[in-house]
Amino acid sequence: MAIGCLIKDLxxxxxxxxGRLASQVNQVxxxxxxxxxxSRxxxxxxxxxxxxxxxxxxVLDVPLAVLEGEVKRRTFLSEAAATAIAPVVASDLLATGFASRLRGGPSTDGWEEKLATYGTEYMxxxxxxxQRRIAGELVVVQQQLDDPRLWSVASRLMMLYAKTFPGSDGSKAVSWYRMAAQAADESGDGQVRVWVRGRAAIALGYEGASLGVADMLADQAMAISDKPSLGLLNAIMGKAHAAAVRGNRGSALSLLEEAQRVFDASGSYEQTSDYAVPWWRMNVFTSLLLARLGEEKRAVEAQDAARKELPEALPRFATHLEMHRGVMLARAGDRDGGVAYARTALDRLPPEKHSLTLRMLMQEVSG
Incomplete structure (x- = not known):
């Protein structure tokens, strides 16, 4: 991506x-x-x-290496540690890092088990x-990056960590998504390289945030491999959502058709992991896309299909579906009705179950 596009997205x-960006630079x-x-x-x-x-x-609170388009191992070690330190007491993180270095840290298999657990817990x-848990894990995995396989672990941990920074901290999310992609490159694992980029693309596209970055990461994933996979599916759906938010109806619907073909070849049966895209989750993605495009009948069909298979243990995603109806009402001209509908759905979900993505959906409905 050109530096100008990145500056604009951040x-x-x-x-x-x-003008505000110029003023901030001048003041500091x-x-x-x-x-x-x-502008130039x-x-x-x-x-x-x-x-x-x-x-x-x-002033944009983004690592210099991200702006320069290079993230090397030493940059990751220093800057990731600095960013991760906020949610956890600094002394605890330092002790964790040194203890890990002295003891050798988890094995690769141990890390994969941890990632599987986080994939489930994220839901x-x-x-x-x-954010609190992943911060500590990032400090530990930094001590083991002499092994290329651990770059794969690090990239997926960074991906989850990035998803805790949307909304007002969007620039932090963007920097972490880009670092995660470059960490995946260090692993040399093509499947992980596609998955990390695709997951970042659908996260940003679904949230309607930093659309240029969403497109860039999706395009990179699609260029790495056109073999059907969950990473490719996420990339295409992320690009479709970016098109829908921009009002590009034709492109959004065309990408949705392409995503459905990829899903038919690669959709997963696992129900409760962030690393999975079962039928119900594909319908959650589709529901919001069609709601944004004003395709009310098809959106409701997708919502109903998702509810039939949505695990009861995942009430947050049921709230997503309800808030999509709020998006539909707002898009149809009933902004007050949409806000009331979405707010009621969000209030029914216990606060500790809220995600920042749900709050961004609330902002979208509110206009």
């Missing part, structure tokens, strides 16, 4: 205008940057030099709890 993720660094120059960067008419890359890194735990 700026918009924070809800800033070009005493420069005289103008809105017009920001974003339109790729000129690229920021090393000094302004450092400025942008600071029901709140964002704060996931």
């Amino acid at each position: 700026r918009e993720a924070r809800g800033w205008s070009q 660094f005493g420069t005289s940057l103008t809105r017009e120059y920001i 960067w974003e339109r790729c008419q000129v690229a920021p030099g090393p000094f302004y890359l450092r400025c942008l890194s600071a 029901s735990l709140g964002a704060a709890e996931i």
Whole structure:
């Protein structure tokens, strides 16, 4: 992705205008940057030099390596640790990291078991709890990255960690998604490279956030391999949602058809893991896409199909389906009715089960 597109996505993720970004840089660094120059960067008419890359890194709260398009092992070790330290007491994280280094840390099989557990727990735990747990794991896995297989583990942990930073912290989510993709590249595992990018694309597309990054990651996944897989399915659906949010109806529907063909070849039977896309979850993705496009009849059909197989242990996803109906009402012109419907559904779910994605859906309905 061109540096200009990334700057724009990071700026918009924070809800800033070009003028606001210029003002933030000027306040912090005493420069005289103008809105017009920001515009020239974003339109790729000129690229920021090393000094302004450092400025942008600071005010947008994104690692400099992400802006430069390079994440090397030492960068990951230092910057991931710095970002992960906020949710957990620093002394506990330091002790965990040194203990892991001295003892050798979990085996590769042990890490895969941990990932399987997190994949299941993600489906029901709140964002704060996931963030707290994954932060500690990231500190541990940093000590073992001499083994390329552990880059695969790290990339998937980073993927889960990224999903705890949407909304007002969208720039953090973007930086973690991009680092996760580059960590996957370090593993040399093609399947993981596709899955990480595809999962990031559907996360951003579903949330309607940083659409340029969603498209970029989806395109990368599709270029790595066109073999049907869950990663490819996620990538195509992420790109479809980005098209729907932009109002590109034809592209969204065409991508949905392509995704359905990939699902037929690669859909999973596992019901309760973030690494799985069973029939009910495919219908959750489809429901919101069609709701955004105003395809009310087909959206309701997708919602009904999802409910038939949705495990009772996953009430959060039932709330997603209800909030999709709020999106439909709002898109049909009944904004107040849509807000009331979505708010009622969200309030029925215990607060500890809330995800930041649900809150972003509420914001979408509210306009």
